[in-house]
Amino acid sequence: MDRTALIARLLDHYEHPRNRGSLPDADVTQTGGIPDCGDVVTVYLKIDPPDRVVAISFEGQGCTISQAAASILSERVIGSTFAEIEAITLDEMIDFLGREAVQTRPRCATLALRTLKAAIAAYRRGAYCEPCGA
Secondary structure (H helix, E strand, O other): OOHHHHHHHHHHHHHOOOOEOOOOOOOEEEEEEEOOOOEEEEEEEEEEOOOEEEEEEEEEEOOHHHHHHHHHHHHHHOOOEHHHHHOOOHHHHHHHHOHHHHOOOHHHHHHHHHHHHHHHHHHHHOOOEOOOOO
């Protein structure tokens, strides 16, 4: 994809996010953020035990890149196992989004992936609801 197409895809996901909103029956909820720029993503997961993501949604606020990345990632990981998700590197996420389009904002581009991996870790620890502590 050329730079123009990559930017168009990011804008489409930002303006028309997929899987945006809370997931009332989520098995795990995790919030992540970048304090110095204000981007925040909360990930909600429904898990088919022991380790398959059957539903994912997100809420958040921030720049086009962080919010579009959450939307794009949510489409990519539905049906994936924890191992498949954990195998995605930050560099692979940047490449998947389009390195040329997001290279100046790598923390924003990878916020959703880092938060998703933290959600998986919380699920494994038994900390199913980060905001409520349950």
